[in-house]
Amino acid sequence: xxxxxxxxxxxxxxxxxxTVMPELRLGNGTADLVFLxxxxxxxxxxxxxxMLWAVIGGMLQDLLSIAPLGTSALGLVIVAFAADAVFxxxxxxxxxxxxxxxxVGTGVYQMITLLLLRGLGLSAxxxxxxxxxxxxxxxxxxxxxxxxxxxxxGAVHRRAFPIRARIE
Amino acid sequence: xxxxxxxxxxxxxxxVVALLIxxxxxxxxxxxxxxxxxxxxxxxxxxxxxxxxxxxxxxSIENFRQLERRNRDLEExxxxxxxxxxxxxxxxxxxxxxxxxxxxxxxxxxxxDYATCDVIGRDTTGFVNAxxxxxxxxxxxxxxxxxxxEFGLVGRVTKVSATGAEVLLxxxxxxxxxxxxxxxxxxxxIVGQLTGDLLxxxxxxxxxxxxxxxxxxxxxxxxxxxxxxxxxVMSVALDERGMYQEARVRSLVDFGxxxxxxxxxxxxxxxxxxFEQQAAP
Numbered sequence: 001x002x003x004x005x006x007x008x009x010x011x012x013x014x015x016x017x018x019t020v021m022p023e024l025r026l027g028n029g030t031a032d033l034v035f036l037x038x039x040x041x042x043x044x045x046x047x048x049x050x051m052l053w054a055v056i057g058g059m060l061q062d063l064l065s066i067a068p069l070g071t072s073a074l075g076l077v078i079v080a081f082a083a084d085a086v087f088x089x090x091x092x093x094x095x096x097x098x099x100x101x102x103x104v105g106t107g108v109y110q111m112i113t114l115l116l117l118r119g120l121g122l123s124a125x126x127x128x129x130x131x132x133x134x135x136x137x138x139x140x141x142x143x144x145x146x147x148x149x150x151x152x153x154g155a156v157h158r159r160a161f162p163i164r165a166r167i168e
Numbered sequence: 169x170x171x172x173x174x175x176x177x178x179x180x181x182x183x184v185v186a187l188l189i190x191x192x193x194x195x196x197x198x199x200x201x202x203x204x205x206x207x208x209x210x211x212x213x214x215x216x217x218x219x220x221x222x223x224x225x226x227x228s229i230e231n232f233r234q235l236e237r238r239n240r241d242l243e244e245x246x247x248x249x250x251x252x253x254x255x256x257x258x259x260x261x262x263x264x265x266x267x268x269x270x271x272x273x274x275x276x277x278x279x280x281d282y283a284t285c286d287v288i289g290r291d292t293t294g295f296v297n298a299x300x301x302x303x304x305x306x307x308x309x310x311x312x313x314x315x316x317x318e319f320g321l322v323g324r325v326t327k328v329s330a331t332g333a334e335v336l337l338x339x340x341x342x343x344x345x346x347x348x349x350x351x352x353x354x355x356x357x358i359v360g361q362l363t364g365d366l367l368x369x370x371x372x373x374x375x376x377x378x379x380x381x382x383x384x385x386x387x388x389x390x391x392x393x394x395x396x397x398x399x400x401v402m403s404v405a406l407d408e409r410g411m412y413q414e415a416r417v418r419s420l421v422d423f424g425x426x427x428x429x430x431x432x433x434x435x436x437x438x439x440x441x442x443f444e445q446q447a448a449p
Contacts, residue, residue, distance in 0.1 A: 018289035070188030
């Protein structure tokens with residue numbers, strides 16, 4: 001049951017991404033709350049839960065965008081899995097990790113999305129233009145927001161999955 | 169063991185996502201998407217109204233001085249346009265008489281049906297300049313319908329559900345519109361730029377294009393109705409190869425601050441792909 005806590009959180013994040021975030025643009029890039037939630041969960045919880053979040057969050061994003069269903073989910077799933085594979089054993093208290101994952105992950109996620117959109121004929125933006133006008137500003141915005149979101153999701157994770165100790 | 173289980177979950181998730189993309193791109197998930205989109209668009213519309221209220225307060229303070237200046241400019245422009253309007257009305261009457269004589273059947277602005285819609289969101293990928301509106305099939309909106317404001321062409325509908333639609337903006341790099349320069353009568357193609365500018369290409373080198381000249385849709389290709397205002401020429405130069413002229417065009421539409429748009433619901437684009445198939449051996 002605790003795993004489903006992600007659905008309302010991701011729903012709210014996807015709606016805010018499509019409505020509020022465009023008002024806070026830097027160039028053509030905006031912070032991506034769904035992406036930040038998914039990578040936070042990948043670093044805090046089991047990677048299989050994070051991949052479920054990635055699929056749900058990605059589908060919600062795509063329902064509110066021009067992309068076919070699954071386009072955002074693909075990048076999110078890959079970034080969530082890679083984040084866990086590389087940093088899964090690092091302490092959750094190390095705040096450099098989420099920042100690093102955000103910087104690399106934003107680039108990887110956005111390039112996967114752009115390549116898919118180009119492959120499907122839905123975007124005519126070149127990789128170079130995409131990096132300069134969208135990915136770079138989006139990375140800056142994501143880095144600004146990752147730590148508060150990571151801390152918030154840490155609190156949610158502790159509530160949803162409290163550590164149980166047996167007293168003998 | 170745990171690692172193998174994770175890799176298996178990852179592989180299975182990738183397969184599911186790949187299937188989603190495949191069927192999504194084919195349009196096979198349309199009915200399911202429609203069902204989920206209805207409450208999602210309602211939530212989006214609700215949040216959008218709150219956002220607009222908050223940003224509106226800040227903007228109105230910021231824009232007060234600009235509005236005063238703009239009002240003065242518009243009053244001056246109005247005086248000029250009123251004189252032009254009188255002359256054009258005369259020409260309009262002449263045109264009506266002559267076209268009636270020729271039984272010329274064209275669709276003028278007065279024949280268009282509009283659906284007025286609120287802008288409820290923007291594309292979240294960042295790589296596509298598109299907006300979401302709160303009108304869908306129930307309001308008569310169909311794929312490829314042109315979208316306008318009082319300041320001119322905005323774009324066209326590229327995705328539609330029962331209660332909402334996605335509009336590809338004129339400024340998107342994949343957007344191409346056949347246009348005509350109003351005074352020099354030269355045709356060209358407007359292409360969007362990621363920076364938000366508009367580039368008018370393929371203007372013949374012998375065309376005398378003036379700065380400030382108006383650009384309107386030509387109706388060629390039948391993707392848009394003719395004579396929709398697109399913008400004004402800012403500057404003209406030869407293209408890289410020197411075979412055509414290129415012009416930077418500024419739209420009067422503020423694509424970053426769109427709140428209300430109108431969809432022309434009774435325009436039927438012509439599907440020219442039929443002719444391409446017939447021409448193929």
